[in-house]
Amino acid sequence: MIAEAPLTRPREKKARGGRGDRIYHVLIKAIVGVVLAIFAGVFTVVVFGAWPAVKRFGPGFLIHTGWDPVHLVFGALPFIVGTILVAFGAMFLAGGIGLMTAVCITELLPRWLQGPVTYLIELLAFIPSVVYGLFGLLVLAPFLQETVEVWIMEHLGPHFEVFNGAPYGVGYMSAILILAIMLLPLIVTLSREALVLVPRDVREGGYALGLQKWDVVWGIIVPYARNGIVGSLVLALGRALGETIAVAMTIGGGYSLPKTVMDQGYTLASVIANEFNEVSSDMYLSALIYCGLILLVITVVVNVLAYFLVRRLSGAHGFKA
Amino acid sequence: MEVRDTDILMSDQSAVSLDQAYKLRVNGLNFYYGSFQALHDISVNAEKNRITAFIGPSGCGKSTFLRTLNRMHEETPEARVEGEVLLDGESVFDREISELRRSVGMVFQRSTPFPKSIFENIAYGLRIRGVDSSLISGLVEQSLKRANLWEEVKDKLKKSASGLSGGQQQRLCIARALAVNPEVLLLDEPCSALDPIGTSKIEELLLEIKESCTIVIVTHNMQQAARVSDYTGFFLSGKLIEFNNTKSIFETPSSKLTEDYITGRFG
Numbered sequence: 406m407i408a409e410a411p412l413t414r415p416r417e418k419k420a421r422g423g424r425g426d427r428i429y430h431v432l433i434k435a436i437v438g439v440v441l442a443i444f445a446g447v448f449t450v451v452v453f454g455a456w457p458a459v460k461r462f463g464p465g466f467l468i469h470t471g472w473d474p475v476h477l478v479f480g481a482l483p484f485i486v487g488t489i490l491v492a493f494g495a496m497f498l499a500g501g502i503g504l505m506t507a508v509c510i511t512e513l514l515p516r517w518l519q520g521p522v523t524y525l526i527e528l529l530a531f532i533p534s535v536v537y538g539l540f541g542l543l544v545l546a547p548f549l550q551e552t553v554e555v556w557i558m559e560h561l562g563p564h565f566e567v568f569n570g571a572p573y574g575v576g577y578m579s580a581i582l583i584l585a586i587m588l589l590p591l592i593v594t595l596s597r598e599a600l601v602l603v604p605r606d607v608r609e610g611g612y613a614l615g616l617q618k619w620d621v622v623w624g625i626i627v628p629y630a631r632n633g634i635v636g637s638l639v640l641a642l643g644r645a646l647g648e649t650i651a652v653a654m655t656i657g658g659g660y661s662l663p664k665t666v667m668d669q670g671y672t673l674a675s676v677i678a679n680e681f682n683e684v685s686s687d688m689y690l691s692a693l694i695y696c697g698l699i700l701l702v703i704t705v706v707v708n709v710l711a712y713f714l715v716r717r718l719s720g721a722h723g724f725k726a
Numbered sequence: 727m728e729v730r731d732t733d734i735l736m737s738d739q740s741a742v743s744l745d746q747a748y749k750l751r752v753n754g755l756n757f758y759y760g761s762f763q764a765l766h767d768i769s770v771n772a773e774k775n776r777i778t779a780f781i782g783p784s785g786c787g788k789s790t791f792l793r794t795l796n797r798m799h800e801e802t803p804e805a806r807v808e809g810e811v812l813l814d815g816e817s818v819f820d821r822e823i824s825e826l827r828r829s830v831g832m833v834f835q836r837s838t839p840f841p842k843s844i845f846e847n848i849a850y851g852l853r854i855r856g857v858d859s860s861l862i863s864g865l866v867e868q869s870l871k872r873a874n875l876w877e878e879v880k881d882k883l884k885k886s887a888s889g890l891s892g893g894q895q896q897r898l899c900i901a902r903a904l905a906v907n908p909e910v911l912l913l914d915e916p917c918s919a920l921d922p923i924g925t926s927k928i929e930e931l932l933l934e935i936k937e938s939c940t941i942v943i944v945t946h947n948m949q950q951a952a953r954v955s956d957y958t959g960f961f962l963s964g965k966l967i968e969f970n971n972t973k974s975i976f977e978t979p980s981s982k983l984t985e986d987y988i989t990g991r992f993g
């Protein structure tokens with residue numbers, strides 16, 4: 406009896422471990438399969454829906470301007486440009502401010518304040534997009550219209566063509582600002598997490614050389630955390646490209662290429678959302694789905710590029726954290 | 727050499743000669759993390775161009791002590807110090823902090839290369855310090871040579887420092903500290919993550935750099951203290967139990983506690 410126990414126990418354990426392993430493998434494979442199937446399904450549906458428009462307009466759809474549902478002339482260039490402008494404009498603001506904020510939280514705030522401040526910023530992420538849209542439409546846009554945009558028009562307009570627009574309130578500027586506010590919590594919380602993971606010894610290694618806080622933060626801590634920071638920016642960019650309702654509510658709507666920051670226009674996502682209910686013909690619907698296809702491709706390409714960027718950063722020339 | 731309380735009541739003249747003999751002098755040092763007192767009335771001196779080692783069981787305050795010498799404790803919120811720490815007779819608390827830390831370099835337990843190339847790991851601090859860029863590559867080479875690392879890395883200076891072995895990373899950190907020509911080098915358990923070969927390379931290196939530098943090393947490896955140091959201090963629960971030349975500490979310890987520790991009866 407006594408001798409038996411140690412003999413049987415390891416065998417039992419091993420068998421259980423083996424079965425657990427197998428279940429785990431099957432599960433992972435199943436999940437991967439389901440994800441790929443969903444993705445392929447979505448892609449197929451979108452391609453099918455877009456097919457009439459793809460056949461009729463071809464790749465010219467991407468570089469043509471003009472959106473005329475009556476004569477069925479469609480070109481998505483203004484929306485592609487709008488998508489890129491809004492997404493990168495918002496990323497520029499939110500990326501800069503978000504990283505600064507994350508650095509301030511981890512490196513400047515006393516420890517007892519770090520938690521509450523982070524939590525407050527995280528709260529911003531729980532607000533639904535449509536509420537951001539309402540806020541943009543009802544509060545931010547009128548405010549911009551009466552103050553900032555008037556000032557820009559009067560003072561910068563005469564000198565710079567990009568500022569020489571009419572203060573509509575809703576338009577690119579409102580959309581970019583609202584989107585930036587929405588991206589901020591994502592960037593702050595994820596890059597903060599990357600920053601707090603930097604080991605104490607790395608931090609102190611810098612201070613021990615007599616470096617000032619600024620040099621330690623930007624020369625050592627931020628580079629050490631760069632994978633996580635780039636990851637947070639990539640996630641935010643994905644969100645920025647696809648954000649629909651808040652942008653649709655604040656960008657004003659318009660079918661021509663933007664000339665100034667105060668113009669009204671559409672992104673690929675917002676044109677679909679706003680025009681979908683008004684489709685008057687199958688070709689119109691197909692053209693909107695073609696816009697969806699372009700957005701899907703842009704998002705996939707951006708994510709693949711980001712994947713390689715992160716890999717490069719952590720590869721031979723980078724630093725394995 | 728140990729300083730007894732009577733030595734503190736000395737004339738001005740003897741204070742001057744103490745400053746000449748001792749690079750670092752610590753008098754009546756108390757250290758608090760909030761309300762917890764981690765060091766109790768520590769008085770000790772470190773002689774110039776010698777290796778002074780501090781041993782003691784985990785949690786006895788060795789790192790805490792070492793970190794007060796270059797005011798690293800100021801990076802810890804809640805930390806508070808009472809007492810004197812003199813570098814060349816001048817209180818470290820009166821020195822400009824980044825200048826102090828260049829004079830008193832520090833190497834940590836876990837090697838901490840920056841997320842940069844091998845070259846940049848050393849060049850970064852120099853550049854920030856305003857060293858002329860034409861001198862930097864010469865200084866990098868010189869410090870890598872002083873740290874006995876040059877031969878191993880000279881062909882891959884542009885590669886990431888994270889590709890180095892643990893021992894090489896630790897020597898890189900020593901090279902980084904040496905690049906600014908410190909007068910004192912503090913090392914906090916620099917070999918605890920290294921294999922015997924890596925350890926003996928660091929020990930050889932310390933014996934070489936003590937020619938130009940005063941070294942204070944914390945270790946919980948007693949053989950290491952015995953092998954490399956000239957003076958050894960034994961810490962126990964925040965108190966410096968005994969301080970003497972290394973031979974005496976290991977052969978004829980005057981305290982029963984020290985004897986118990988070095989003969990492995992506890993710790």
Ligand SMILES: Nc1ncnc2c1ncn2[C@@H]1O[C@H](COP(=O)(O)OP(=O)(O)OP(=O)(O)O)[C@@H](O)[C@H]1O
Nearest residue numbers: 759762764783784785786787788789790791802946
């Ligand atoms: N940041 C801190 N806040 C509060 N207490 C601390 C802090 N750092 C260390 N202590 C306490 O101070 C005492 C001394 O710690 P210290 O790190 O100096 O020990 P040590 O001798 O270096 O130990 P080890 O050999 O494990 O490194 C310990 O009781 C420890 O718990």
Ligand SMILES: [Mg+2]
Nearest residue numbers: 788789790914
């Ligand atoms: Mg320690």
